[in-house]
Amino acid sequence: MTTHPQPAQPRQPLLPNTPASCLGIMGGGQLGRMFIQAAQAMGYQVAVLEPEAGCPAAQVTGQHIQAGYENQPGLMALSKLSKAVTTEFENVPAESLNLLAQTSFVAPAAACVSIAQDRIAEKNFFTRCGTTTGVYPAPHLAINSQDDVAKVSDDLLPGILKTVRMGYDGKGQARVRDRAELAAAFAGMNGQVCVLEKMLPLAYEVSVLVARGVDGEAVVYPIAENVHRDGILFTTIAPSTHVSADVVSKAQAAALHIIAEMGYVGVLCIEFFVLKDGSLVVNEMAPRPHNSGHYTIDACITSQFQQQVRALAQLPLGDVRQHSPAAMLNILGDVWYEGDTDTMREPAWDQVLAIPGAHLHLYGKAEARRARKMGHITFVSSTMIEAQANLGKACTILGIAAPEWA
Incomplete structure (x- = not known):
């Protein structure tokens, strides 16, 4: 994925302790909770969009919009309340962030979040950055089908097979020692696009x-x-x-x-x-x-x-x-x-x-x-x-x- 970073802009501060000083956050887990507590200590109100009732973030704010992350009425309610919106997890739909950005300042932007949502896009981006920094990702290969498994070079094994999207805390990944284990692990991913990373010392x-x-x-x-x-x-x-x-x-x-x-x-x-x-x-x-x-x-x-x-x-x-x-x-x-x-x-x-x-x-x-x-x-x-x-x-x-x- 090619990114087109926006040039730096002058700051337009949203000052705390004013009627308009409400921040928004997508996601109601512990990261949202701790963000809200920090914001409140600095004088901001915070609205949270989260489908789960009684979530950790909702416990510390009175402004809980109980709706899904793609629910347009919920998104509009969050945008109406919040001058600026952020997220507490990387799998928030990029389309939702783009919609919010039409009326609110959104940080990080959808284009940035999208890179972190896709391991292949992320590795491609890191590789481009490596031409300047000298720091690269591990050798890797996208696995779209069992045909790709057959094409894997021997020097990529043993490796770690990871789903391209939605993996976290060890979920959506498997260590594979050889091609047979790779084929079995990929079959177990139920057709999801994966990336194989070489295991390094x-x-x-x-x-x-x-x-x-x-x-x-x-x-x-x-x-x-x-x-x-x-x-x-x-x-x-x-x-x-x-x-x-x-x-x-x-x-x-x-x-x-x-x-x-x-x-x-x-x-x-x-x-x-x-x-x-x-x-x-x-x-x-x-x-x-x-x-x-x-x-x-x-x-x-x-x-x-x-x-x-x-x-x-x-x-x-x-x-x-x-x-x-x-x-x-x-x-x-x-x-x-x-x-x-x-x-x-x-x-x-x-x-x-x-x-x-x-x-x-x-x-x-x-x-x-x-x-x-x-x-x-x-x-x-x-x-x-x-x-x-x-x-x-x-x-x-x-x-x-x-x-x-x-």
């Missing part, structure tokens, strides 16, 4: 959180290092303890180039792989605040959600300095269950909160289900070693297998 994953204003001002946060379990983010530490100064410079420069090349306005998270030889590979991006950026709420001068509000309201971007080392633990619905049984109990939050530097964030989801994100805990400290040790203590209390470093 990964040392660790990092994410770069970057934000850009309508005037072209851009800021980049410290590099965060991530660990996944079962395809779901498990822990994030920031700043990364492994990343070299050279990799920091390359990753941050690549992120700033990517966001500028798209003409993107808002908060963008880009995930990179650092390989065992120290080289850097760009993996994917999320056109919104990201799970790996939650540490910014408690450890940075300006959180990713405050930054999202600033960009959407066309205010100056905030200071991204990190004042404390941070270790973030995702809380899944599994911790409400007794071991492998179906017996449920409330986790010992009082014991967790007795740990120094613990900041508990629960998302207000009514039902705890295994593998469902229910909240997170960020541990801040004067040293990363202590923050990591405290995260390990929380794992013991909650019955979670602690990370190797804890």
Whole structure:
């Protein structure tokens, strides 16, 4: 997909605490909830469009438009209320964003979100950016049919087969060792277009959180290092303890180039792989605040959600300095269950909160289900070693297998 980034424009701030200062957000999950809380703290009202009653975002605002993301009356109601609209997830229909843009300022724009919705378009875009940054995606190939499976070169295997659209938290993907496994995995994707990515010798994953204003001002946060379990983010530490100064410079420069090349306005998270030889590979991006950026709420001068509000309201971007080392633990619905049984109990939050530097964030989801994100805990400290040790203590209390470093 070819993008035609809009040139930087003068800011036209939507000032808070005025009758017209209402922001809109598409999506009512935890990211919407935290955006609303940040906006309200800055003096803005927020309207949310979300089909689910009682969603996390609706619990913190009185302006919930309960409608689908393609529902035109709902979209018109959101546009009427909101001078500026953003999104909390990348799979919001681009057509809906374009419709809202006819009457409201929309950031990020539909053209930017569309790239992140399609893994092939995303990789093509990253490849073009790589001619400038020197940072490229992993070798890959689009798989449209079983005929394409037969054409896969041997050097792309073993690999990871991913659906081009709608995959997240490990869903819509499969590791394949050889052509037979690839054929079976593609058949299991029920005819969806996929992309095969070559598996590379990964040392660790990092994410770069970057934000850009309508005037072209851009800021980049410290590099965060991530660990996944079962395809779901498990822990994030920031700043990364492994990343070299050279990799920091390359990753941050690549992120700033990517966001500028798209003409993107808002908060963008880009995930990179650092390989065992120290080289850097760009993996994917999320056109919104990201799970790996939650540490910014408690450890940075300006959180990713405050930054999202600033960009959407066309205010100056905030200071991204990190004042404390941070270790973030995702809380899944599994911790409400007794071991492998179906017996449920409330986790010992009082014991967790007795740990120094613990900041508990629960998302207000009514039902705890295994593998469902229910909240997170960020541990801040004067040293990363202590923050990591405290995260390990929380794992013991909650019955979670602690990370190797804890």
